[in-house]
Amino acid sequence: MTSHAASFDAWIRGPFVDMNTALEELYFAQDDRARVIGTGDAIKERLRDEGHRNIAALLAEGNTGDGFSSAFGVLGNVGMYLGALRRHELTNPDREERSPFPEASSLALHVGASIGMAPRYATAHLATHNLAVRGVRKSFTSLSDEFLFIDENTRGILGLQRAADALGRVVHLGVSSPIAAQLFDDARSALGDVIAFNARLADLLDMDRFFFCVRPYYKPYRVGRQEYRGANAGDFSGINEIDLLLGLTRANDPYYAQLLVDKMPFMLPSEQARLRECMTYRSLLDELLLLADDCAGTDWFQANARAFLGVCDAFAATARQHHDLLVEKFIVRPAAALDASQMQGITASGPPLEVLLRALATLRDYRCAEPDPAGRSRHADLVRLRAALGQ
Secondary structure: OOHHHHHHHHHHHOHHHHHHHHHHHHHHOOOOOOOOOOOOHHHHHHHHHHHHHHHHHHHHHOOOOOOHHHHHHHHHHHHHHHHHHHHOOOOOHHHOOOOOOHHHHHHHHHHHHHHOOOOOOOHHHHOOOOOOEOOEOOOOOOOHHHHHHHHHHHHHHHHHHHHHHHHHHHHHHOOOOOOHHHHHHHHHHHHHHHHHHHHHHHHHOOHHHHHHHHHHHHOOEEEOOEEEOOOOOOOOHHHHHHHHHHOOOOOOOHHHHHHHHHHHHHOOHHHHHHHHHHOOOOOHHHHHHHHHHHHOOOHHHHHHHHHHHHHHHHHHHHHHHHHHHHHHHHHHHHHOOOOHHHOOOOOOOOOOHHHHHHHHHHHHHHHOOOOOOOOOOOHHHHHHHHHHOOO
16 A cells, blocks of 8 residues: 555544544534534535545555555545545535546546446445454444444345355255255355344444434445446345345346346456356256256255255345335335435435335345246245245
């Protein structure tokens, strides 16, 4: 890491956090907690100007790093800076045709293109690749609810990655392998951990603090002329690997394929490669169905297919929990208390809330294999597999 990159990183971990925290306390103390414009202007100016000086030095340096990890860190830091400017209404894509921060945009575009990612901070910057320094991980504020959100999200992502790793190993061993049942059990256990992490998050996270003081940092913002959606907790390959490996979704489904194309740039290059490879495999559900007629009475089929269905049931439980508990509690319920003028730009992904909720419900239904008259879900195929087991 160059000296300029190190200085910028130290600023992001120190004064940047302090200023954001001070602003959040000002906003939260107001009768209208959604009001941002006209509050804490002196702090906002300092945040803008100090960040700009760090970015100008990096941009003038030209070489933003000495390898992927350094460049990735710079991309995250400039992205967090722009995310904070968006949160504090110093930029807003709804009223601009291009970002009013050309130096930050240039740096983000340069680094993003060089490492093959969208030119904004991604989920990985605050989750799986959030390097802790002396016990403190990177964040926008020092609020305990933000740390809770970051930590439990990270635990959940790691759990889903463990499940995906286990399922991916079945591909190379085959669904008839005597090892497959153990790997399915490993995946199911990892998903059980995810359910526990999500439940803890739902129980401990303060709804108002999250909605008013954490969520706004994940809004879309412009880099140059282009508006980029906010970081999403699903921006990692593991959850889509589970979708595809279990066979609950198909890569040639137009709806799901579009989702994969849209999220690829927000994932680490190594995860993009994993997902592309996963898209070339036949799903484990299809493998079992090919063998169901001839092998249903064998011990291995009974054991492995039952274990496979246990993973499907656990994954469906995580999908229902995420949508029916977390989305409902932390997005839908507090949003219902806002007036119409405050609903603009409320979602991190950009579209209106009702559009986002429909998209999330569609994903939930895919993952739960809900009955679908159009035949897009795998409900009928799972019924067929259960029938082969006498269920």
